[in-house]
Amino acid sequence: MNRLLAILCAALALALHSSSAAVPTNELVFADFEGDTWGEWTATGNAFGDGPARGALPKQQAVSGFLGRGLLNTYVGGDDSTGTLTSAEFTIKLPYMNFLIGGGNKPGTASINLVIDGEVKYSATGTEDEKLSWHSWQLFPVVGKKARLQIVDSAKGGWGHLNVDQITFSQRPRIIPYFNDAVTRAMASVNDATPRASSDVTRPTYHFTPPANWMNDPNGPIFYGGYYHLYYQHNPFGDAWGHMHWGHARSRDLVFWKYMPIALWPSKEKGEDHVFSGCATTNSRGQLLAFYTSIGQGKSATEYAEQWVALGDADGNTFTKHPGNPILSEKLHGDTKVWDWRDPFVFRDGARTFLVCGGNLNHGKGGQAVVLLYEANDDGLTAWKYRGVLFTHPDAEVKNIECPNFFKLGDRWVLIISPHRRVEYFTGRFDADGGKFLADQRGLMDHSGDYYAPNCMEDPQGRRVLWGWIKGFKGGRGWNGSFTLPRILTMAADGHLRQEPVAQLTQLRGQAHNLQDVKLNNATNHLDAPRGDTLELSVEFEAGDAKQFGLMLRCSDAGAPGVLVSFDGKELEVAGAKSKLSLDGGKLRLRVFLDRSVLEVYANERACFSRVIYPGERDLGLAVFARDGTATVRSLEAWPMKPIIK
Secondary structure (H helix, E strand, C coil): CHHHHHHHHHHHHHHHCCCCCCCCCCCEEEECCCCCCCCCCEEEECCCCCCCECCCCCCCCCCECCCCCCEEECCCCCCCCCEEEECCCEECCCCEEEEEEEECCECCCEEEEEEECCEEEEEECCCCEEEEEEEEEECHHHCCCEEEEEEEECCCCCCCCEEEEEEEEECCCCCCCCCCHHHHHHHHHHHHHHHHHHHCCCCCCCCCCCCCEEEEEEEEEEEECCEEEEEEEEECCCCCCCCCEEEEEEECCCCCEEEEEEEECCCHHHCEEEEEEEEEEECCCCCEEEEEEEEECCCCCCCCCEEEEEEECCCCCCEEECCCCCCECHHHHCCCCCEEEEEEEEEEECCEEEEEEEEECCCCCCCCEEEEEEEECCCCCCCEEEEEEEEECCCCCCCCCEEEEEEEECCEEEEEEECCCCCEEEEEEEECCCCEEEEEEEEECCCCCCEEEEEEEECCCCCEEEEEEECCCCCCCCEECEECCCEEEEECCCCCEEEEECHHHHHHECCCEEEEEEEEECCEEECCCCCCCEEEEEEEEEECCCCEEEEEEEECCCCCCCEEEEECCCEEEECCEEEECCCECCEEEEEEEEECCEEEEEECCCEEEEEECCCCCCCCEEEEEEECCEEEEEEEEEEEECCCEC
16 A cells, blocks of 8 residues: 555656645645744743744744744754644544644654554655745545644754644645655645746756756666656755755757656664765666765764665666665774765676775875775675775875776776766776776866766666766855766777767757858858857868857957857867867867857767856857968858756
């Protein structure tokens, strides 16, 4: 019965996930806390004062989201005050209870509880936010029973308080029910923020972004059950970093994506504060597994971390934490202390399965930034042994390594790392028996500081597909974070990586606009079409004697240069980021993707740039130019691009 109910709730969630709230009918107000006293409620301790608060209390952050002039606020005297507030007994007559709640996330110690026959049957807590948001309980199993509501605050220290308002009973929920209470609350917050995020004219349309709020690292991309699944670090409660969950979207073709409910969440009842980055894979039984770094409540992510695993359902939509967690703990390292130990990535070599994590061995002082290697002891991938340090960064100034990806491409092995600066790759040989990676080539994944923490997968065609996180967006817009286009990685003969956008993206193109064999002699040629800020361009220049040539994006006919993509004979510059680049037979080939606040550029299949751009003016012109000499545009094709979210 519980499984059936979960399936029905999931189906309802998937059908209505873009709706922010159900409209309640026959709603009866149980408590709105508009009076000056607690009335028939019984208070104990000192957390509640003599009656409802009128907003924030002394030394408390601003409190918002409550209705009317009053609310229940247990910050009386600060976070160390404690007590209970208990209602008179009542009979449950309607199937949903709705209420506004905020404050600390302290399950059981700062919570609102529905008590029946002396036992807590339902419970909810805050999200470490002073903004109150709606919460709903489905009460079908207990309709007709007598109950009491009890607000408990026995928590002390930071966020040791609770805010509650507008308790009602209704025929419908205020928020759509999802797989469980944690996901329901998180998705309600995302859905509430989605209209604002969707209306922002700077939000990308064909680069993947969350439906709303914060996103950073891609996590565990995998092809499973007929879909490409893309999971990602996500704060469902705001557009700044925090409350790390795994968001989720899926696609049939790597082009068009559908948002899914949150797949992984911090299990507060198990002591988790965050589910950090990781990967997804399958074991020999065909089970979907998500490996991730678990950060405990009140624990430092630098000093304390564990690697957990969760078992996915048949659709890859939601996960259940493994009862044996942590699957990997620091006990594996013996006397070796690993700092910033995180971001597991599973790979295979023949019949053997391995896992790598990033970190450092000297508390971030430099010189010992490492990638650590582990090997599976069982086919279920729940027992592991430590093999030692796979790789130590050759630069002593690098203090830590995050988000290692390690895989074989052709006849070489590739290690991609995020060392708190531009993302690097190394290629070379893997000695599986010795547990060492022997690198002989090195390069940059992207020549922009706006790119970080990529993650990759092998798809059914045997292609290595990779996404990176584009960061540096302005806050306060209801969303934050984007991914690069899915990139296909290949290995060049010289042992360096090559990257190009996945071919299926041509499905997004609108009507083409063409230009051929235009010679520029110290001139700027403004193009009549297309004009817009969601474009793809494919351009081939032939260098002449110009000291600089290239493109102007979002320029104006009046002369404002907009955003430059230019080459000076030695370096390619993309919106201020630069990289040395050699021409191929005197030619510069560019693929340029302009998507509102995102600019992604591929040059001669060698250099990639991912930039966040906010031009001062909303001009949408496009031009080619050559300065102090000549250059020729051999071909230029431009297409308006369609959105990717279905």
